[in-house]
Amino acid sequence: MTSATVTSKGQITIPVDVRTVLGLSAGDRIEFVLNEATGRYELVPAVQSVKALKGIIGKPRKPVSIEHMNAAIAGQGVWKR
Template sequence: MQESKVTTKGQTTLPKDVRTALRIKSGDKLRYLLLDGEVRILRARPIRDLKGVLKRSGQAPVSLGAMEEAIAEGATNTSE
């Protein structure tokens, strides 16, 4: 288990093992999730890292226009 002190300004130094495990470099941004009294620290990723994350093999790309049409159709579809 790693420890670090918190300064009077609320700052702390992440231990080297933690920085290495999260691949954190100087200047990186972090995100903090509060979960039932605990904190989970995540390295913030640039939006460009999400490119292709929803890609499925054999599935053709869908245009923004097609997505908007599907949303509009679903919003007006009252067959339930």
């Protein structure tokens, strides 16, 4: 079984064999997901292809002009202040 030690700052070094299996490299992000069935946390790579975003937002009902987009952006900027 592979293990790691938690430092006083709450940091760990993920062992190389675990990084290899997960496909992790320097700079990658990971997520800790609670498995409610087991009550344990799972380490999951937070790396997704940009292609995974395809279809996340539906097509607009009618075409939107650049002017309408700019007006909407300008309106949000003023509203947030």
